[in-house]
Amino acid sequence: METQTIKNKEKSTKTTERISGSEAIVRSLIEEGVKILYGYPGGAIMPVYDELYKYQDKIHHVLTRHEQGATHSAQGYARISGEVGVAIATSGPGATNLITGIADAQIDSTPMVCITGQVFSHLLGSDAFQETDIVGISTPVTKWNCQVTKASEIPEVIAKAFYIARSGRPGPVLVDITKDAQIEEFDFSYEKCTKVRSYSPVPKTNISSLKAAAELINSAKKPLVVWGQGVILSEAEEAFKAVIEKAGIPSAWTILGASAIPTRHPLNVGMVGMHGNYAPNILTNECDVLIAVGMRFDDRVTGKLDEYAKQAKVIHFEIDPAEIDKNVKTDVAVLGDAKASLEAILPLINENSHTDWHQKFKDLYEVEYEKVIKNDIHPTKEGLTMGEVLNQINIYSKGNAAIVSDVGQHQMIACRYAEFNKTKSNITSGGLGTMGFGLPAAIGAKMAAPDREVVSISGDGGYQMTIQELGTIFQQKAAVKVVVLNNDFLGMVRQWQQLFFDKRYASTEMVNPNFVAIAEGYYIKARKVTKREDLADAVKEMMESKEAYFLEVCVEKEGNVFPMIPTGASVSDVRLS
Amino acid sequence: MNIENQLFTISVYTENNIGLLNRVSAIFQRRGINIESLNISPSEIEGVAKFTIVVNMAEDNVKKIIGQLEKQVEVIKAYYHDLDNIIYQISGLFKIKSELLFEERQIQNIIKESNARIVTVNKDFFVLEKSGKKDEIVELYNQLSVFGIMQYTRSGLIGITKEEMKISTLLETYNN
Numbered sequence: 052m053e054t055q056t057i058k059n060k061e062k063s064t065k066t067t068e069r070i071s072g073s074e075a076i077v078r079s080l081i082e083e084g085v086k087i088l089y090g091y092p093g094g095a096i097m098p099v100y101d102e103l104y105k106y107q108d109k110i111h112h113v114l115t116r117h118e119q120g121a122t123h124s125a126q127g128y129a130r131i132s133g134e135v136g137v138a139i140a141t142s143g144p145g146a147t148n149l150i151t152g153i154a155d156a157q158i159d160s161t162p163m164v165c166i167t168g169q170v171f172s173h174l175l176g177s178d179a180f181q182e183t184d185i186v187g188i189s190t191p192v193t194k195w196n197c198q199v200t201k202a203s204e205i206p207e208v209i210a211k212a213f214y215i216a217r218s219g220r221p222g223p224v225l226v227d228i229t230k231d232a233q234i235e236e237f238d239f240s241y242e243k244c245t246k247v248r249s250y251s252p253v254p255k256t257n258i259s260s261l262k263a264a265a266e267l268i269n270s271a272k273k274p275l276v277v278w279g280q281g282v283i284l285s286e287a288e289e290a291f292k293a294v295i296e297k298a299g300i301p302s303a304w305t306i307l308g309a310s311a312i313p314t315r316h317p318l319n320v321g322m323v324g325m326h327g328n329y330a331p332n333i334l335t336n337e338c339d340v341l342i343a344v345g346m347r348f349d350d351r352v353t354g355k356l357d358e359y360a361k362q363a364k365v366i367h368f369e370i371d372p373a374e375i376d377k378n379v380k381t382d383v384a385v386l387g388d389a390k391a392s393l394e395a396i397l398p399l400i401n402e403n404s405h406t407d408w409h410q411k412f413k414d415l416y417e418v419e420y421e422k423v424i425k426n427d428i429h430p431t432k433e434g435l436t437m438g439e440v441l442n443q444i445n446i447y448s449k450g451n452a453a454i455v456s457d458v459g460q461h462q463m464i465a466c467r468y469a470e471f472n473k474t475k476s477n478i479t480s481g482g483l484g485t486m487g488f489g490l491p492a493a494i495g496a497k498m499a500a501p502d503r504e505v506v507s508i509s510g511d512g513g514y515q516m517t518i519q520e521l522g523t524i525f526q527q528k529a530a531v532k533v534v535v536l537n538n539d540f541l542g543m544v545r546q547w548q549q550l551f552f553d554k555r556y557a558s559t560e561m562v563n564p565n566f567v568a569i570a571e572g573y574y575i576k577a578r579k580v581t582k583r584e585d586l587a588d589a590v591k592e593m594m595e596s597k598e599a600y601f602l603e604v605c606v607e608k609e610g611n612v613f614p615m616i617p618t619g620a621s622v623s624d625v626r627l628s
Numbered sequence: 629m630n631i632e633n634q635l636f637t638i639s640v641y642t643e644n645n646i647g648l649l650n651r652v653s654a655i656f657q658r659r660g661i662n663i664e665s666l667n668i669s670p671s672e673i674e675g676v677a678k679f680t681i682v683v684n685m686a687e688d689n690v691k692k693i694i695g696q697l698e699k700q701v702e703v704i705k706a707y708y709h710d711l712d713n714i715i716y717q718i719s720g721l722f723k724i725k726s727e728l729l730f731e732e733r734q735i736q737n738i739i740k741e742s743n744a745r746i747v748t749v750n751k752d753f754f755v756l757e758k759s760g761k762k763d764e765i766v767e768l769y770n771q772l773s774v775f776g777i778m779q780y781t782r783s784g785l786i787g788i789t790k791e792e793m794k795i796s797t798l799l800e801t802y803n804n
């Protein structure tokens with residue numbers, strides 16, 4: 052392969068060393084600062100595993116129970132730390148099992164490098180045992196991918212992979228390495244990649260766009276900020292807070308933007324989108340200037356596009372030029388890194404408070420509180436709610452835990468009600484909506500941040516998609532707190548069947564196993580709660596546990612998540628019941 | 629809003645790497661866009677390949693496609709033009725039985741009037757080449773098909789823009 056990496060000017064002073072391709076792979080990972088990687092061995096990657104054995108004091112390999120688990124763990128690792136997550140697998144099924152996690156990382160802009168073994172290069176295309184065209188398969192879901200057939204290419208390609216994965220709008224990269232390239236010996240030296248000719252990760256910020264944006268913000272009477280994960284990815288939290296505080300703008304978040312500023316920040320008006328908060332959804336269609344920061348106007352955020360913020364001038368702070376005007380027509384696009392742009396615009400904006408406008412958010416919050424929130428988190432009727440479980444977790448976490456959710460009703464409840472004091476604390480599969488993400492992602496998060504409390508919250512459906520990763524928790528002694536909110540249903544699909552398919556519950560009822568026994572089978576402390584009076588004590592016991600803990604909470608079977616914007620409806624048609 | 633479909637050429641300057649065709653075509657495939665014609669060749673810059681892709685779509689959507697193309701790591705730059713703003717050519721090749729050249733007087737007139745070129749002749753067949761706009765090649769095809777065509781093929785569109793493509797200057801800034 053002809054790589055176009057521009058060599059770093061300061062030539063490495065290191066002398067070269069004759070080593071095998073597989074050793075070069077491990078040494079390159081160490082050079083990139085990788086301390087933990089997740090994977091599963093197999094024929095075509097065995098030389099690398101042999102080197103991992105040799106270097107185990109420098110780099111810790113975590114054996115997951117499925118390659119999908121390896122990718123999600125790498126994602127969890129990346130999301131809580133901001134570092135590149137690494138997953139490794141063999142050829143064929145090992146490689147294809149990575150695809151779900153790669154697709155998830157692609158749509159959620161998560162930096163990840165996946166390394167796959169490949170059959171000998173002379174066997175490529177011969178339908179050899181465990182041969183699959185993983186470069187072809189992964190092309191649409193990777194930021195970049197590449198096959199290596201010569202050992203000498205390994206350091207440069209891995210350096211390029213890490214640079215591409217973490218720079219600009221991050222994403223997953225896959226490097227497929229044939230077995231002969233792993234075995235072959237060559238003269239190894241390593242240089243980090245700092246530039247790729249055809250790739251400009253951060254577009255230049257246009258000063259006039261900043262001025263135009265500032266002018267719109269300063270003249271706005273009813274401005275609304277909607278921020279996304281871009282604020283977290285560019286570590287722009289403080290710059291972002293400074294801007295919204297100076298301009299006094301109510302600010303709402305997309306699901307992946309959660310935790311960038313504390314839940315209780317006075318300007319934080321909640322989540323937008325399908326199951327977001329009432330006020331920011333309704334007022335999206337009333338604001339005069341909509342300021343989008345590091346978000347991409349996903350359909351779950353906008354509802355019906357033809358009726359989305361049509362009255363508003365739209366400012367879009369964005370690193371990826373392809374996002375401008377993709378879904379929502381922008382009046383002012385501020386291209387560039389969010390942190391740099393926000394720091395640059397701060398002196399250009401005027402102080403403001405927008406008191407009357409804020410009152411509207413407060414009034415609508417009261418409506419939502421009376422109709423939805425109160426019943427979710429302080430229910431009086433029989434049957435535990437998911438919301439009250441979150442409320443208990445908040446009490447004991449004091450908002451300092453990282454909440455890793457799976458996909459479905461519990462995810463929406465977790466994102467709506469979890470309290471966050473720290474950034475990078477809401478880890479969930481937002482774009483792809485991958486059931487089974489939560490448990491392995493929580494393992495990765497806990498291992499990246501062992502000092503933090505990491506609570507995995509799943510439903511009974513998604514939990515069983517990657518339940519085998521309890522084995523990883525056990526083997527790694529990862530002190531993850533695992534909560535399953537069990538309603539014996541695929542709850543979100545059931546909710547849609549109730550609302551839109553005349554209550555025909557096709558294949559959504561689950562006959563579930565003894566979850567406590569399964570956890571205990573992996574020697575994980577476990578408890579099941581069915582009554583409200585036991586909930587607080589169980590959550591306390593879980594949160595105080597020094598080791599992994601499994602808590603099953605049997606919640607009401609047919610609870611629904613509201614507010615809700617039905618598919619195809621406008622954000623201002625958000626329903627409270 | 630430019631939402632009426634029309635023909636556009638998309639010029640994509642890329643690194644010359646294996647797998648890039650797959651990555652570029654996937655962008656069209658994912659959005660259900662039919663590629664009318666595709667040509668990949670070296671460009672004016674050494675080591676840089678140029679894709680010339682013809683699509684029939686609305687300008688607003690072409691702009692989005694350009695964004696998606698430029699987002700690819702190994703794509704240097706992508707441009708789009710309507711057909712009025714490029715000088716372009718398409719080639720057609722026709723293989724015809726040699727005996728027809730002598731038996732059917734009409735064929736000689738067709739060759740003359742169409743400005744087609746005879747590439748080769750042997751005792752079994754002769755090959756005609758015609759370059760021009762798509763309509764001209766189709767017209768020639770229609771005229772010849774009544775006599776019987778042994779083989780016919782048409783190339784993808786290749787084009788040169790009327791405006792300057794600032795790709796070289798762009799590459800210089802990348803290199804520095």
